[in-house]
Amino acid sequence: MQQIAVLTSGGDSPGMNAAVRAVVRAGLNMGFAVKGIIRGYQGLLDECFEAMTSRSVSGIINQGGTILKSARCKDFYEDAGVARGAEILKRHKIDGLVVVGGDGSYRGARKLAEQHGIAVVGAPGTIDNDISGTDYTIGFDTAVGVALEAVDRIRDTATSHDRLFIVEVMGRHSGHLALAVGLAGGAEMVVLPETPTDVEGICRALKQMRERGKTSSLIVYAEGDEFGSSIELGKQIEARTHYSVRVSVLGYIQRGGPPTANDRILATRLGAAAVDELAAGRTNVAVGVVNQKVVTVSLEQAAEQRKPLRRDLVELCGVMAT
Ligand code: ADP
Ligand code: F6P
Numbered sequence: 001m002q003q004i005a006v007l008t009s010g011g012d013s014p015g016m017n018a019a020v021r022a023v024v025r026a027g028l029n030m031g032f033a034v035k036g037i038i039r040g041y042q043g044l045l046d047e048c049f050e051a052m053t054s055r056s057v058s059g060i061i062n063q064g065g066t067i068l069k070s071a072r073c074k075d076f077y078e079d080a081g082v083a084r085g086a087e088i089l090k091r092h093k094i095d096g097l098v099v100v101g102g103d104g105s106y107r108g109a110r111k112l113a114e115q116h117g118i119a120v121v122g123a124p125g126t127i128d129n130d131i132s133g134t135d136y137t138i139g140f141d142t143a144v145g146v147a148l149e150a151v152d153r154i155r156d157t158a159t160s161h162d163r164l165f166i167v168e169v170m171g172r173h174s175g176h177l178a179l180a181v182g183l184a185g186g187a188e189m190v191v192l193p194e195t196p197t198d199v200e201g202i203c204r205a206l207k208q209m210r211e212r213g214k215t216s217s218l219i220v221y222a223e224g225d226e227f228g229s230s231i232e233l234g235k236q237i238e239a240r241t242h243y244s245v246r247v248s249v250l251g252y253i254q255r256g257g258p259p260t261a262n263d264r265i266l267a268t269r270l271g272a273a274a275v276d277e278l279a280a281g282r283t284n285v286a287v288g289v290v291n292q293k294v295v296t297v298s299l300e301q302a303a304e305q306r307k308p309l310r311r312d313l314v315e316l317c318g319v320m321a322t
Contacts, residue, residue: 001032001095001096001119001278001279002032002033002093002095003032003033003034003035003093003094003095004023004027004032004033004034004035004094004095004096004097004098004275004278005034005035005036005037005049005089005092005094005096005097005098006020006023006024006027006034006035006036006037006052006068006097006098006099006100007036007037007040007041007043007044007068007097007098007099007100007101008020008040008066008068008069008070008100008101008125009040009041009070009071009073009099009100009101009102009104009105009108010040010070010072010101010102010104010105010125010126011070011102011126011127011128011255012064012065012066012070012125012255012256013125013126013127013137013138013139013140013142013143013255014064014065014127014138014139014142014143014255014256014257014258014259014260014263015125015138015139015142015259015263015264015266015267016065016066016068016070016100016125016138016139016267017057017060017061017063017064017065017066017067017259017267018060018061018138018259018263018264018267018268018271019100019123019125019138019267019268019270019271020036020057020060020066020067020068020100020271021057021060021061021268021271022267022268022269022270022271022272022275023098023100023123023271023272023274023275024036024052024053024054024056024057025054025057025272026271026272026275026276027275028052028053028054030275030279032095032275032279033051034051034052035049035050035051035052035092035094036049036050036051036052036056036067036068037049037050037068038050038068038069039068039069039070039071040068040069040070040071040072040073040101040105041071041073041075041076041081041085041105041108042071042072042073042075042076043068043069043071044085044088044089045073045075045076045081045084045085045088047088047092049092061259061264061268062258062259062264063258064142064255064256064257064258064259065256066100070101072104073108076108079111079115082108082111082112082115082116083115083116085108085112086112086115086116086117086118089112089118090118094118095119095278096119096120096121096278096283097109097112097118097119097120097121098120098121098122098123098271098274098275098278099120099121099122099123100122100123100124100125100138100271101122101124101125101126102124102125102126102128102130102131102137103126103130103131103302103303103304104303105122105125106122106131106286106299106302106303107303109122109284109299110284110299110300110303113283113284113299114284118283119278119281119283120283120284120299121274121277121278121282121283121285121286121287122274122285122286122287122299122302123138123267123270123271123273123274123286123287124137124138124270124286124287124288124302125137125138125139125267126138126139126140127139127140127142127143127170127171127177127254127255128140128170128171128172128174128176128177129171129174129176129177129180129307130171130172130173130174130176130306130307131286131288131302131303131307132297132301132302132303132304132305132306132307133286133288133290133295133296133297133301133302133305134286134287134288134289134290134295134302135288135289135290135291136262136266136289138259138263138266138267138270139255139259139263140176140177140180140263141259141260141262141263141266142257142258142259142260142263143170143177143254143255144177144180144181144184145260146250146253146254146256146257147167147169147177147181147185147250147254148181148184148185150167150248150250150253151167151181151185151187151218151220152185154167154218154248155185155186155218157246158216158217158218159215159216161216161244162215162216162244163216163243163244163245163246164206164216164217164218164219164234164237164238164241164243164244164245164246165216165217165218165219165245165246165247165248166191166218166219166221166230166233166234166237166245166246166247166248167181167187167218167219167220167221167247167248167250168221168222168223168230168247168248168249168250169181169220169221169222169223169250169254170223170250170251170254170255171193171222171223171224172223172224173193173224174193174194174222174224174306174307174309175190175192175193175194175195175222175224175225175309176307176309177222177254178190178191178192178220178221178222179192179222179309179310179313179314179317181220182220182317183313183316183317183320185218185220186218186320187218187219187220187317187321188205188206188209188214188217188218188219188321189202189205189206189217189219189220189317189321190219190220190221190222190314190317191219191220191221191222191225191227191230191233192222192225192309192314193222193224193225193226194308194309194314195314196226197225197226197227197233199227199233199236199237199240200240202219202233202237203237203240203241205321206237206241206243207241209321209322210241210242212322217243221233230247230249231247233247234246234247266289269289269294270287270288270289270294273287273294273296274287277296282296284298284299284300285297285298285299286298286299286301286302286303288302
């Protein structure tokens, strides 16, 4: 192995820069030349390669976003696009590729490995924490912290005005982010894609809480919930209870800003581990951390196996909301 490349793909996440820095410096340390591919798979197809040095990644460990930029690339969903990407990697003499991204990015990476024999290792970069084979994804801890700060602030108004607030957080099809924010923010309820959503049941529980003396409440709502709309849920709850309801959609604020210490450390460990995997001749795998230890699973498992929510944490949320 003489030359490796790294790209960031899908939704950006805080800590992607730290991961890129780790790949570059670990790779250089092993004597490899390292290329950065700009704008994910789109940049690969556009042949946007940049030679990386230690200085290319100076001063970025504390920055959110990704200096390599990220993109969603339609052409890569087609086999022809993947084939073109593989041909470009071979022509540029890239012996190994690190893909930092979420499950979609892993699917593209898997095709490069399985259909074209490209050596590829994935590192989990997404705020959603929905990747199997790792307890945490890079960016999740930061996003939880940002959403939590918003929840704490909103709680002040909820309490002062005896209101019910619904705070919508990201997470795509999974409730990992919502559950963590709800548990840490002391939410009265969390509405999650992994559990059924029953408006009547929610209203009954809210009324019972009111009878027990709660005058305000806060619900954390995962954007991917089957109900479909936090705003509509708010309207239906207002119509069925005495609560004055307000809805706050946190949006992209959750995806930006400086990564936490945990995310920086995770990204540094996983970026370096991805290079170790390539150097050892392993491919079609993703790196992660389980019980604080770096582990490797197949890209297939990482991308396709649904990561279950911690049921004990869901139950704990319920117990705390009394
Ligand atoms: P994330 O990686 O954060 O889950 P996406 O699902 O948008 O984000 O995936 C990022 C990119 O990965 C897509 O824009 C596409 O280029 C590529 N990709 C996603 N799914 C596939 C797939 N099934 N086959 C090939 N490429 C894919
Ligand atoms: O995967 C990260 C994420 O922020 C999800 O939580 C969200 O559903 C999605 O990306 C938004 O994607 P886009 O940036 O394309 O709007």
